[in-house]
Amino acid sequence: MPELSNEALQELGASGLTAEEWSSFNWMRFSLTAPDHSWAGSSCGCPDVACAGKHHASGTTCSCLARGIANYKSVLRGLQALRS
Ligand SMILES: [Zn+2]
Numbered sequence: 001m002p003e004l005s006n007e008a009l010q011e012l013g014a015s016g017l018t019a020e021e022w023s024s025f026n027w028m029r030f031s032l033t034a035p036d037h038s039w040a041g042s043s044c045g046c047p048d049v050a051c052a053g054k055h056h057a058s059g060t061t062c063s064c065l066a067r068g069i070a071n072y073k074s075v076l077r078g079l080q081a082l083r084s
């Protein structure tokens with residue numbers, strides 16, 4: 001089971017998100033196989049385990065988490081709009 005890196009956790013925290021919220025959100029979207037909603041993606045925070053080397057070169061900064069958080073927030077706004 002990969003763990004989220006400290007950088008990823010800090011980035012989530014700065015956006016007001018916990019690792020559990022992030023994990024559950026991606027679990028719902030991508031049907032990851034961790035039944036307890038624990039993190040099943042890359043340590044950088046990308047839900048794709050093969051992120052480093054596929055989405056960006058290994059050792060370089062990953063922008064998937066920032067994009068994912070922006071997406072999460074727009075999904076949340078959409079849900080709130082539906083409820084109101
Ligand atoms: Zn990625």
Ligand SMILES: [Zn+2]
Pocket residue numbers: 042044045046051052055056062063064
């Ligand atoms: Zn990455």
